[in-house]
Amino acid sequence: MIKVTLLDELKRSWAITVKDMKIYYLRPHALMFGILFPVALFFTFSAGRNMPPEGLIPILAAQTVFWSASSIGPVSISMERRILTFERFLSAPISIISVLWGKMMAGFLFGVGITTLAAGIGLLWSGQSISNPLALFFGVVLSAMVYSAMGILFASIPTSSPGEVTVPLNLVRIPLMFVSGMFFPLDSMSGVGVYAALLSPLTHTLDLLKLGTGGSSFFGFTVNLCVLSVWMIVFLYLGQLFHKIIMKRE
Amino acid sequence: MTEIKAIEARNLTKYYGDFLAVDHINFNVEPGEIFGFLGPNGAGKSTTIRMLTGISTPTEGTAKIMGFDIVKNALKAKSVMGIVPDISNIYTELTAWENLVFTGKLYGVSKAKIEEKAEKLLKLFTLYDRRDEKVVGFSRGMKRRVCIAMALINDSKILYLDEPTSGLDVKSVRSIRGLIRELNEDGLTVFLTTHNIEEASQMCDRIAIINRGRIAVIDTPEMIKTAMKSSRSIEVAFNKTVKGTQKLFKSLSSVSEVQKRGDKMRLITDDPSQTLMQILKVIEENELKPITLNTLEANLEDAFLKLTGVEMKAEVMHKRRNMK
Numbered sequence: 180m181i182k183v184t185l186l187d188e189l190k191r192s193w194a195i196t197v198k199d200m201k202i203y204y205l206r207p208h209a210l211m212f213g214i215l216f217p218v219a220l221f222f223t224f225s226a227g228r229n230m231p232p233e234g235l236i237p238i239l240a241a242q243t244v245f246w247s248a249s250s251i252g253p254v255s256i257s258m259e260r261r262i263l264t265f266e267r268f269l270s271a272p273i274s275i276i277s278v279l280w281g282k283m284m285a286g287f288l289f290g291v292g293i294t295t296l297a298a299g300i301g302l303l304w305s306g307q308s309i310s311n312p313l314a315l316f317f318g319v320v321l322s323a324m325v326y327s328a329m330g331i332l333f334a335s336i337p338t339s340s341p342g343e344v345t346v347p348l349n350l351v352r353i354p355l356m357f358v359s360g361m362f363f364p365l366d367s368m369s370g371v372g373v374y375a376a377l378l379s380p381l382t383h384t385l386d387l388l389k390l391g392t393g394g395s396s397f398f399g400f401t402v403n404l405c406v407l408s409v410w411m412i413v414f415l416y417l418g419q420l421f422h423k424i425i426m427k428r429e
Numbered sequence: 430m431t432e433i434k435a436i437e438a439r440n441l442t443k444y445y446g447d448f449l450a451v452d453h454i455n456f457n458v459e460p461g462e463i464f465g466f467l468g469p470n471g472a473g474k475s476t477t478i479r480m481l482t483g484i485s486t487p488t489e490g491t492a493k494i495m496g497f498d499i500v501k502n503a504l505k506a507k508s509v510m511g512i513v514p515d516i517s518n519i520y521t522e523l524t525a526w527e528n529l530v531f532t533g534k535l536y537g538v539s540k541a542k543i544e545e546k547a548e549k550l551l552k553l554f555t556l557y558d559r560r561d562e563k564v565v566g567f568s569r570g571m572k573r574r575v576c577i578a579m580a581l582i583n584d585s586k587i588l589y590l591d592e593p594t595s596g597l598d599v600k601s602v603r604s605i606r607g608l609i610r611e612l613n614e615d616g617l618t619v620f621l622t623t624h625n626i627e628e629a630s631q632m633c634d635r636i637a638i639i640n641r642g643r644i645a646v647i648d649t650p651e652m653i654k655t656a657m658k659s660s661r662s663i664e665v666a667f668n669k670t671v672k673g674t675q676k677l678f679k680s681l682s683s684v685s686e687v688q689k690r691g692d693k694m695r696l697i698t699d700d701p702s703q704t705l706m707q708i709l710k711v712i713e714e715n716e717l718k719p720i721t722l723n724t725l726e727a728n729l730e731d732a733f734l735k736l737t738g739v740e741m742k743a744e745v746m747h748k749r750r751n752m753k
Contacts, residue, residue, distance in 0.1 A: 183505075187537050190534070191534060191536075194531060194534035194535055195535070198520070198531050201522070201523065202520060202522045262518060262521075263514060263516055263518040264519070264520060266484050266514065266518060267512075267518060267532070267535070268535070270484050270507060270510070271535045272504040272505070272508040272535075272536060273504070274504070426486065428445075429485050
């Protein structure tokens with residue numbers, strides 16, 4: 180009797196993650212939006228502003244995790260639609276949720292890896308110490324999950340071109356940077372701005388990273404964790420829902 | 430106890446918006462059978478195969494794969510099948526070996542079994558020596574073989590093959606047809622869609638012809654040919670072109686149609702022996718010199734055209750009439 184357990188699904192999902200890591204980590208789209216873009220943005224908007232290192236490192240880490248983790252899903256899913264390998268998953272004994280989970284893990288690990296490297300170099304260079312490891316951990320790990328799930332949600336756009344996913348994704352990613360306290364301090368924002376900042380997941384990533392590297396959190400550790408967790412659930416739920424709707428239409 | 434069918438489609442239907450792509454089709458495929466699925470472009474072949482493999486959800490109706498419902502029991506149904514789509518969807522950045530290992534993992538096959546099976550399949554498909562090369566450098570025929578090997582890594586009971594030999598050279602076509610026959614002899618059920626009517630005629634135990642979303646006929650290739658008796662014909666060619674011959678043959682009472690095919694003429698008839706006598710009379714009266722005179726039995730291509738082409742022609746005429 181054929182029985183597919185949760186453990187079986189997780190193993191199959193992990194096979195997708197490993198395969199994606201081999202194929203998509205070095206793709207031009209992933210390198211451009213996952214590494215070059217956050218570094219370029221950091222130097223454009225943050226470096227040279229006479230900010231102390233404890234202000235710069237969280238911004239660098241937040242931008243890196245935000246861009247890198249959300250870059251793999253849109254590239255891998257749209258490319259797999261183009262070469263029809265995505266249909267392999269749909270006809271294989273694995274649920275769509277496990278397929279998306281595998282894809283999400285590839286984005287998550289890419290985000291965690293690149294951010295750890297970027298933040299590690301930054302911390303070594305500035306000689307800054309980690310004051311709250313738990314906040315730093317959640318600031319990187321939970322955020323990478325949220326942004327990877329966000330990438331998966333946008334990858335539900337039924338197209339075979341990565342560009343057609345990254346353009347609408349950037350329409351969300353770029354404005355988020357301006358309401359998250361990255362370029363304009365939260366305490367200088369008006370009421371509406373603060374509400375927008377509260378809703379933006381990037382605010383809470385930055386808050387947690389600040390807290391982890393000796394700064395303070397504007398909304399507080401608990402609020403940061405709750406908002407990021409809620410966004411992760413929302414992105415995951417909508418992502419699988421949209422993928423299922425697209426599947427039904429196909 | 431009733432035997433489980435390899436594939437059981439009941440009222441299978443698919444709408445894309447208002448467009449009805451597949452219209453309440455019913456058929457069974459027996460275990461161990463090679464079942465051909467033929468139809469012109471846009472007839473609903475690919476949509477049917479997508480529903481049977483769980484890629485697309487049926488709007489209405491059900492499909493059971495080895496007794497498992499493809500919607501309600503999708504994971505179990507998908508565990509027993511392998512799919513080779515019309516375009517070889519393999520990871521060209523990975524090696525042949527990595528492609529097989531990944532597919533095995535996706536189907537939950539144990540590591541030891543994957544290695545054993547991958548080695549066996551790559552040897553069978555004469556790809557073992559190139560197992561560590563990236564697929565990107567492989568020829569179309571080799572990619573096709575990798576694709577078929579991937580579909581068999583899970584010990585599938587049913588193999589869906591969508592145009593398996595399309596676009597391949599003669600050598601690859603023969604090799605793939607041979608492999609399919611070998612696998613079928615070992616008990617594998619094969620669901621084959623193809624444009625190549627000769628391929629279907631040679632390989633399939635039974636054939637379904639689908640046209641505009643409906644199944645026009647399901648039977649053995651020989652029975653379909655026999656049922657299309659009116660498509661029997663006599664082919665005749667002369668040493669030189671003689672003006673008016675086509676008209677002469679058209680006027681024969683036993684001939685329903687005359688088709689000009691290069692330097693030959695094909696006379697469609699219900700009664701080949703009477704037509705033969707009438708042709709000989711025309712030859713004698715007009716002092717013609719025949720160089721070819723063949724009686725042709727009905728073939729599957731004629732049956733296919735009769736079942737699909739005529740209907741389509743009628744549809745076009747009906748539309749034109751409505752436009753007027």
